[in-house]
Amino acid sequence: MITRAELDAALRTVRPHVPVTPAYRWPLLEQVTGTPTWVKHENATPTGAFKVRGGLVHVAGLRNAGRPVRGIVSATRGNHGQSLAYAGRVHGIPVTIVVPEGNSPDKNAAMQGFGAELVVHGRDFQEAREHALLLAEERGLQLVPSFCRDLVAGVATYAAELHEQAPDLDVVYVPVGQGSGLCANIAVRDLLGRRTEVVGVGAQGAPAYALSFRARRPVSTPVADTFVDGVATRVPDEDAVDVMLRGAARFVLVDDEATERAMRLLWRTTHQMPEPAGAIALAGLLADTARPAAAVAAAVMTGGNCDSELVRRVVAEG
Numbered sequence: 586m587i588t589r590a591e592l593d594a595a596l597r598t599v600r601p602h603v604p605v606t607p608a609y610r611w612p613l614l615e616q617v618t619g620t621p622t623w624v625k626h627e628n629a630t631p632t633g634a635f636k637v638r639g640g641l642v643h644v645a646g647l648r649n650a651g652r653p654v655r656g657i658v659s660a661t662r663g664n665h666g667q668s669l670a671y672a673g674r675v676h677g678i679p680v681t682i683v684v685p686e687g688n689s690p691d692k693n694a695a696m697q698g699f700g701a702e703l704v705v706h707g708r709d710f711q712e713a714r715e716h717a718l719l720l721a722e723e724r725g726l727q728l729v730p731s732f733c734r735d736l737v738a739g740v741a742t743y744a745a746e747l748h749e750q751a752p753d754l755d756v757v758y759v760p761v762g763q764g765s766g767l768c769a770n771i772a773v774r775d776l777l778g779r780r781t782e783v784v785g786v787g788a789q790g791a792p793a794y795a796l797s798f799r800a801r802r803p804v805s806t807p808v809a810d811t812f813v814d815g816v817a818t819r820v821p822d823e824d825a826v827d828v829m830l831r832g833a834a835r836f837v838l839v840d841d842e843a844t845e846r847a848m849r850l851l852w853r854t855t856h857q858m859p860e861p862a863g864a865i866a867l868a869g870l871l872a873d874t875a876r877p878a879a880a881v882a883a884a885v886m887t888g889g890n891c892d893s894e895l896v897r898r899v900v901a902e903g
Contacts, residue, residue, distance in 0.1 A: 586734070586737055586768050586769075586771065586772040586828050587734065587737055587738045587741060587769075587772045587776075588776075589776050591734075591738045592738060592741050592742070592745060592772075592773070592776060594642075594738070595638070595642045595738040595739050595741060595742050596742050596745065598641055598642050598645050598739070599638050599641050599642065599739060599742045600742075602631060602637070602641055602671075602675065603630050603631060603637060603638055603641070603742075605746050606625065606626050606627055606629045606630060606743065606746065607625075607626045607629060608623050608624065608625045608626065608746070608747055608750040608751055608883070609623070609624055609626065609855070610622060610623055610624075611624060611854045611855050613853070613854035614850065614851070614854040614855065614867075617850060617854070617871070618870060618871065618882065620876075620878070620879055620880055620881070620882055621879075621880075621881045621882065622870070622882050622883070622884065623747070623750070623751045623754070623881075623882070623883040623884075624851070624855060624867075624883070624884055624885075624886050625743060625746075625747045625750075625883055625884070625885045625886060626857070626886050627743055627863070627885060627886060627887050627888060628857060628859060628860075628863060628886050628887075628888055628889030628890075629889075631671060632664065632667040632668060632671050632695070632699070632890075633664075633667075633695075633888055633889045633890045634663075634664035634667065634668070634860075634863075634887060634888030634889070634890055635664075635740060635743055635766065635885070635887045635888065636664040636665050636667065636668035636740070636765075636888075637667070637668040637671050637672070638668075638739035638740050638742050638743060639668060639735065639736030639737070639738075639739035639740045639765055640665070640668030640669045640671060640672040640736075640739065641668075641671075641672045641675065641739055642735045642736070642738050642739030643669075643672070643729060643733070643735040643736055643739065644657070644669065644672035644673060644675070644676050644678060645672070645676065646735050647676075647678065647727060648676045648678065654678050654727050655679070655724070655725050655726060655727075656678060656679035656680065656681060656724070656726045656727070657669060657673060657678060657679070657680055657681070657726055657727045657728075657729050658680075658681040658682070658683070658717050658720050658721050658724070658726040658727070658728055658729070659681075659682060659683070659717055659728065659729040659730070659731070660682070660683040660684070660710060660713040660714035660716070660717040660731070661682055661683075661684060661696075661710075661713075661731070662684065662685070662688060662689070662692070662710055662814040662815065662817060663684075663688070663689055663692030663693075663695070663696070663814060663815075663890060664692070664815065664862075664887075664888055664890060665731055666682035666684065666692070666696045666701060667692065667695050667696050667699060667890070669682065669701070669729055670682065670696050670697075670699035670700055670701035671699045673699075673700065673701070674699055674700045679702070680699075680700065680701040680702065681701065681702045681704060681717075681720060681724070681726060682696050682701045682702070682703055682704065683704045683705075683706055683707075683713045683714070683716050683717040683720065684696075684703065684704070684705055684706075684713055685705070685706070685707045685708060685709050685710055685712060685713045686705055686706075686707065686708060688705070688814075689814065689890075689892050690892070691890065691891075691892045691893060692814075692890055692892075695890065704716070704720065709808075709809060709817070709819070710809070710817060710818065710819075711819055711820050714731070730822075731762075731763040731765075731822070732763040732764055732765055732768075732822040732824065732825050736765045737765050737768050737769050737772065738769075740765045740766055740769040741769035741770075741772055741773050743769070743885075744757075744769050744770045744772075744773035744774075745773050745777075747883060747885075748773060748774075748777055748779065748781075751881070751883055753881050754779070754781045754881055754882070754883055755780075755781060755782065755877065755880035755881045755882065756781060756782040756783075756784060756834070756876060756877075756880050756881075756882050756883070757770055757774075757781055757782070757783055757784070757882070757883040757884075757885065758784050758786050758837075758866040758867070758869045758870045758873070758882065758883065758884045758885065759783060759784065759785060759786065759866060759885050760785075760786050760787070760813075760815055760816055760862045760863075760865045760866050760869075760885065760887050761785040761786065761787050761794045761816060761818075761829075761836075762815045762816045762817070762818055762862065763818060763821075763822055763825060764794065764821070764822055764825025764826070764828070764829060765825070766885065766887060767783065767785050767825070767828075767829055767833060768825055768828040768829070768832075770783045770885075771783050771828055771829075771831075771832035771833065772828075772832075774832070775832065782834035782835075783832060783833050783834060784833065784834055784835055784836070784837060784869065784873060785798065785829060785833050785835075785836040785837070786816075786836075786837050786838075786839065786865050786866050786868065786869030787816050787836065787837075787838050787839075787865075788811035788813045788816050788817070788838065788839065788840070788841065788844065788865065789811070789838045789839065789840045789841075790809065790810035790811035790817075790840075790841065791806070791809035791810065791811045791813070791816055791817045791818055791819065792806060792838060793805055793806045793809070793818050793819050793820065793821045794818065794821050794825075794826070794829065794836065795836045795838050797821050797826045797829070797830075798826075798829060798830065798833065798835075798836040799836075801830055802826070803821045803822075803823050803826045804821070805819055805820045805821065806819045807819065811841055812841050812844075812845075812861055812895075813841065813844055813861040813862050813865055814860075814861065814862065815860065815861065815862025815863075815865075815887065815888070816862055816865060835873075835875055837869040837872055837873050839865060839868040839869055839872050841861075843868040843871070843872060844861050844864055844865045844868045845861070845864075845899060845902075846868070847859075847864040847865065847867040847868035847871065848861065848864040848891075848899050849899055849900075849902070850864075850867065851863075851864055851867060851886065852899065852900065857886070857889060858889060858891050858896050858899070858900075859886050859887075859888065859889055859891065860887075860888045860889055860890045860891040861891070861895075862887050862888060863886040863887045863888045863889055863891075864886070866884040866885050866886070866887070867884040867886075869884075870882055870884050
């Protein structure tokens with residue numbers, strides 16, 4: 586998916602803005618998982634999520650291409666939009682972000698705080714993405730997809746960090762939204778020549794990637810019904826599916842209740858509250874019946890941008 590030269594270039598681009606994020610083993614968490622378990626804390630980036638790495642690489646590429654860029658536009662449920670808004674501010678490029686109706690008010694505010702123009706359109710991410718395409722044509726903006734090579738190269742910087750921090754990993758669990766995290770982990774695993782299993786994790790109410798893994802081809806769904814915004818995809822990316830089929834060990838689906846339990850578990854054992862997508866990897870680890878006993882595992886806490894109302898409910902019910 587990416588070359589070693591691309592990964593090294595991404596590290597040079599990302600590092601001035603994103604220090605190495607922590608990876609810790611938490612004893613109380615391991616009492617529950619029953620196996621050595623690393624948590625990669627991507628909630629510790631400047632936007633509170635892993636996506637900022639890809640945004641920095643992609644926007645830097647646009648700036649360095651030598652062609653004038655009037656502005657960029659993309660669709661998101663939150664973290665991708667924050668990533669682009671942050672990177673646009675760094676490089677002086679205007680950013681327009683399309684979100685669906687009813688999107689997280691906290692994430693909307695964060696994107697605007699980083700300087701993005703916010704446009705609300707559509708009933709879900711897919712309709713927001715289609716509207717972003719129209720805005721790109723109407724306004725002469727550069728459309729930024731949710732999955733592309735630059736984004737994967739940026740995200741791969743956290744996977745490279747993780748393998749340095751935990752060089753004996755047997756398996757890593759990765760949430761799958763549009764696939765940049767999954768593909769980045771597969772790419773780094775292969776570049777380093779490791780045998781680490783890469784396991785995708787998704788929500789039962791948004792099974793497009795799981796169905797694609799099973800069918801060995803892209804499979805879309807009519808709806809994505811889950812509170813885990815970061816994995817609420819109903820139309821998978823064909824390139825991401827291709828990489829997944831060649832490099833993922835398996836795909837685990839969990840229900841929303843399992844993800845909420847994982848949020849409470851991480852709050853209790855690490856004293857940090859993940860957003861739902863930041864907890865679903867742990868839920869997948871706990872649900873994976875194919876995981877070898879005593880395997881050294883990692884769960885990627887992809888972000889901590891949890892709505893304040895949801896935080897109160899999760900903590901109260903814990």
